[in-house]
Amino acid sequence: MITAIPHWLSPHAMHALGWSLLHFLWQGTALAALAAVLMALFQRSSARYVVGVSVLVLMSLAPLATFSYLQHTDVPSNARNSTPLVSAAWPLATSTSPTIPSQTLRVSSSDAIAWLVQAWLFGVAIFSLRSAGGFLLLERERRKRASVVGERVLEICYTLQDQLGISRTIQYCECKWLQAPAVIGWFRPVVFLPATALTGLSEDQLQAVIAHELAHIQRLDAFVNVFQVCLETLLFYHPAVWWLNKRIRSEREHCCDDIAVSLCGDAVEYARALTLMEELRSAPVFAMAANRGPLTDRIMRVLGLKTLRAGMRGIGLIGSLLCLSAALVAGNALLNLAHPATARANSRLQAVSESADKNAGTAKPSPSVSQTIDTKTKTSTRTHTETTTTTSYVDGLKDAGLTDLSVDTLIALKIQDVTPEYVRGLQEQGLHPDAEKLIGMRVQGVTPEYVRDFRAAGLNPSVDQLIGLKVQGADAEYYRGLKEAGIDPDIDRLVALKVQGVTPEYVRGLRAAGLTLTADQVISMKVQDVTPEYLKSMREQGMDVNANNLISMRVQDVTPEYVRDIKALGLTPSSDQVISMKVQDVTPEYIKALQAAGFHPSINDIINAKVQDVTPEFIARARQHGFKDLSLDKLIRLRQSGILDSKADL
Secondary structure, three states: OOOOOOOOOOHHHHHHHHHHHHHHHHHHHHHHHHHHHHHHHOOOHHHHHHHHHHHHHHHHHHHHHHHHHHHOOOOOHHHOOOOOHHHHHOHHHHHHOOOOOHHHHHHHHHHHHHHHHHHHHHHHHHHHHHHHHHHHHHHHHHHHOOEEOOHHHHHHHHHHHHHHOOOOOOEEEEEOOOOOOEEEOOOOOEEEEEHHHHHHOOHHHHHHHHHHHHHHHHOOHHHHHHHHHHHHHHOOOOHHHHHHHHHHHHHHHHHHHHHHHHHHOOHHHHHHHHHHHHHOOOOOOOOEEOOOOOHHHHHHHHOOOOOHHHHOHHHHHHHHHHHHHHHHHHHHHHHHHHOHHHHHHHHHHHHHHHHHHHHHOOOOOOHHHHHHHHHHHHHHHHHHHHHHHHOHHHHHHHHOOOOOOOHHHHHHHHHOOOOHHHHHHHHHOOOOOOHHHHHHHHHHOOOHHHHHHHHHHOOOOOHHHHHHHHHHOOOHHHHHHHHHHOOOOOHHHHHHHHHOOOOHHHHHHHHHOOOOOOHHHHHHHHHOOOOHHHHHHHHHOOOOOOHHHHHHHHHOOOOHHHHHHHHOOOOOOOHHHHHHHHHOOOOHHHHHHHHHOOOOOOHHHHHHHHHOOOOHHHHHHHHHOOOOOOOHHHHHHHHHHOOOOOOOOO
16 A cells, blocks of 8 residues: 655655755764864854854755755656656666566665655644744743842843843843743843742852853843754754754853853852752753753863863773764665665766776875874863873872762862862961861851861860861860850860850859759750849849749749749749749639638639649539539549549539
8 A cells, every 4th residue: 555645756866855855864973073173173152052053054955955965866757756766776676586576676675765754744733833932931920920039130131141242132031930040031131040040059159150141141042042943853863953952052151151160250150050050950941041051061161170071081082983983884775775876876986986096006194084183183282281281189188198089079079169278277376177167167268277276275186076166166165155155065065055056254253153963954944044133023022032943844834923823822842842833834814713602711722623624614613503512622533433423524
């Protein structure tokens, strides 16, 4: 059964289109290999970007040129409805197997081309829907989910826009549906700044990230990105297109990184911003985002460190040349397959040319080999120079005892400004932290001077303890102040004291009131908000207080007013009794009710009555039943027996 050909495609156009798609397999591979070779020869990202885009344009033109050539090539009338695919691919089979009709072979090859074209059209339709849906979704979000940024941020944006010389009208909006700054729009671009970036980045970091986004607008990257998406849609079946687009997007980010660093002047702060943006990574694929591209390569490149890609440039160059040669060989084989007559003619011409060269005794050196050797020599020299100039930081760390560091660890050390001098300064204080601890100490601001001050004060904290002390803001001066106030805490208690906000003044105030305290007691009293004023007020009410019962009183919310009201009723409770009364929720009103009922209970009787739920209502009920000469003990026994309980109580 012959596959139906779309009505808008003639058999000849079907033949040309199918073979154009097949030819692009070797053409795309050859162009990608050529791009890899040319990119390896350039140092600047801007040059590599131009090479990548130029080759991408050639990729878009290659199928068009092939289709145009095949359309205008004379095709025999008996082959208009078929293709030479089968007859060329199996010439031996057609000559040695006369039982297979040639018409059957032509029908089979026509089916193959038709299926190929229809599969391609189906893939284009799927990827078109994907691209259109992405752009429509992006446009909808751009219109609906944004608000104007603050005046301070807007001032930064306008200043950077003037520095870049961008005269276009640009909107700056704050949004919550992105986690990283991004540019959306082509003719009326909008820079979206997420709330996480506005609150999580410093002003210098935010300035660098905004400069990156404005660089995209200045370079018209959005239009190039649309061209890339369109080409990925049309030539979706070739991996070389996706590979080259990935390289172009990577180099585009490098170009914008260079502009951002040159504009803001602080590569380390920009690298920190990239790290934070990677943690919040979430941006639409069709938008220009600050955290797009491989993070490790970008950060190492911004910091001036040697990347793995740079070190393998020579290997990649040789591999690209081999890939280019293989693509050309494959292309020649495909041409021979598609046009055997032309191939035989070219073969005869090549044989005649080689014979003439041999007879003339000429021997020309291969320019491609010479060029390859020269390129490898230049690449090796350049790599050696880069290694000499960029490994001084690594060598310094090695001299300080830090060896066998991974790339990620080196990046983290560089971002946090862990210098060899900083490492040696800590070692002079007797500390030998590993890379991870060094990063933590540097992040928290632990300096050799900070360590030396603690040693001079008589403490010898470990690395983890130093980090904990610095996080809480405890220093040697704070420790000396506590010692002068009368407590000598160890390092762990020193951290706990600082966490709870215990000051030397607080300790002096408690000791001035007559308390002799340990560090743990001071911490507990501070947790419960026991102040010198509270201690003084309780003593004014006649309470004999110490550290332990003060804490219990504060936990139970015993106030000086509560004690005063109890004493006004003729009772003189001790500290422990006051605490028990408060635990059982004995109020002055409850005591007044008992006294009004004719009782003059002691403090312990009051507590027992409250525990047994002897209420004024229960006392009145007992008297209504004729009970006389009741004491609190009798009322408690009546309550326990339950003989006066109503049905509702039961």
